[in-house]
Amino acid sequence: MLNKLQQGWLRARLLNYLLAPISWCYAVLARLRYGCYRAGIFKSRVLPRPVIVVGGISVGGSGKSPLVIALVNHLKEKGFKPGVIARGYGGKSAFWPRAVNQATCAQLVGDEPQLIFEQCDVPVVVGPDRVRNGYYLLDGMNGNGNCDIVISDDGYQHFALKRTVDIAVVDGQYGFGNGWCLPAGPLREPIAALKRADIVVINGQSTEELLRHIPACCPIYHMSMELQEAYNLADNRRRKLSEFSNRPVHAVAGIGNPLRFFSQLEQAGLDIIPQAFPDHHRFTEHDLSFADNREVLMTEKDAIKCRGMSVAKNIWVVPAKLRVDEELYLRVEALIGKGHW
Template sequence: MGLEQAWYRNSRWLKLLRPLETLFCAIARRRRKAFQKGRRASWTAPVPVVVVGNISVGGTGKSPLVLFLIEQLRQRGYKPGVISRGYRAAPPTTPYFVTAASTSVEAGDEPLMIVRRTGVPLVISPDRVAAAKLLLEQTACDLIISDDGLQHYALNRSVEIAVIDGVRGFGNGRCLPEGPLREPVARLDEVDLIVVNGASPEQWLQNSYLEKSFTMTLQPGELVRLGDDKHVAADEWSESRQVNAVAAIGNPKRFSATLEALDFSVTFNSFPDHHAYVEKDFNFQQDGPLIMTEKDAVKCDHIALHNTWYLQVNAVLEQGFAIQLEALLNDLAPSVNATE
């Protein structure tokens, strides 16, 4: 059994890692206090900074929420930009501006997907402060969204949004390496908004968190064909319903279940999150269309694939989320006129 499976099955042998968890928590706590008390330098941007992160490792649904935020903030008159670590990216320089012409090797899969979907200005760097400064120097953005970075305390933030996987929750509730948590659940006391992906907040959160907690659902959008960008609604699909599918995301079973709910009969192959695809990954025993996630699709520019589609997924949140976010931004940055 792998470590990740053990976390979510609450395996007893994980208690052997308790001393390491204690050490991890002590180091993380000391590091955070150093920033809070000014012993380590932190930087405040001249525009609001909205951090979208989580307290657990693995995929929770941050990228769909970032896409949602970009759209919502634009509708309210903001000009958002995005910064990201660029996990597993190998850019020619750092910080690095991601464009639609970038490769997934240079940019990382999630940043490239966000840019190709929205056209938002986006900079990647392990140093979020450097990324934010370059973004502000070279664009007219008046708000920064940090994709991940909840634990990157060198960058001060105006609003913190924590995303929770509504299927897996907090696992055994322990911190690394005994459990999946980067910080204890009590860290949620300090965030401004909590988004639970795919479940009601009551399932995972105590009552004191519920006023700032909202359910997010991921709804399938259109299918888009690689090569010519043809868009087709799932109910207008004219190809065979017997399809092959791949996913290299934090919770690949969710993608398979989504396709089945759309009445596809799926032969499914899953890969580790952020997997770099090679041609042999697509050797299926049966013929038929191939469907993948949008995040997977940006990693396949170098592979000749026939009759291959990706499924767009859109985040839908309770109406109160956008209202609370706007109120927080108005309170924290009243001088920013988002209606101009």
């Protein structure tokens, strides 16, 4: 049932039409909730440091975490001391908030926070309450609370936390799907909610139809993911993607938009046997054991959950390098510099 529903998120089917009245109610409640925060009925907390939210209005992966990683590394180069807060979706920690470190793992704190920590080497705190996460990041990490800027991975709808910069990421390939809110569509809020964004970033190429839906008041920038040389999950051996083109390989993805990863591998000249799993899927040995013993290619976000498996020697991780409009960084720095936080 859920799979059929999600298939209709791109082009509505009968089930989606039947659920449309619920989606209309969802949209009204989303607007009402935001209105209560804006009117001061619900209170937003202000952290003593600037807060950058990298989020969006669609469920699933649109490229938020890669942008967080790129933004963190850019700010470090500029002399800032950024820290990251995140929900830690799928994490099984017994307590929150929790600091991510070398002793944690994706199963404990979530795949994306662990990946951000390992690739950025900055303080990362996870938990369902982003306000608590922020205070713990700034004050409670045993002397590590020297961050001068907080970046929230996701949280566009987490109005309890006041933000300095709101960045909304849009999947250029998927767009806004059928344009409906949950459950009949993929949207957490109506498209008009993008008016709150200080910056809109489109992941991939944008179409005229997509641009028509984005409010004219939003500054728009672009980013793209370019696949890099693969490395073996067990022993870190490296191979160019072209070295996998001599025979079919398995491509496994448990990310928000598996089709992007699959199409990029095909564009690199690979003959793939694709297998898509739900976003944040907890992989098992069975998921990755194939009778033909062909190599398995996957993203870094997925691979971080597969370390230590006996099949790791057959898994090749394909990193992706993010390319972003340089003007995006300048815009973020200008908004931070205004000091209205």
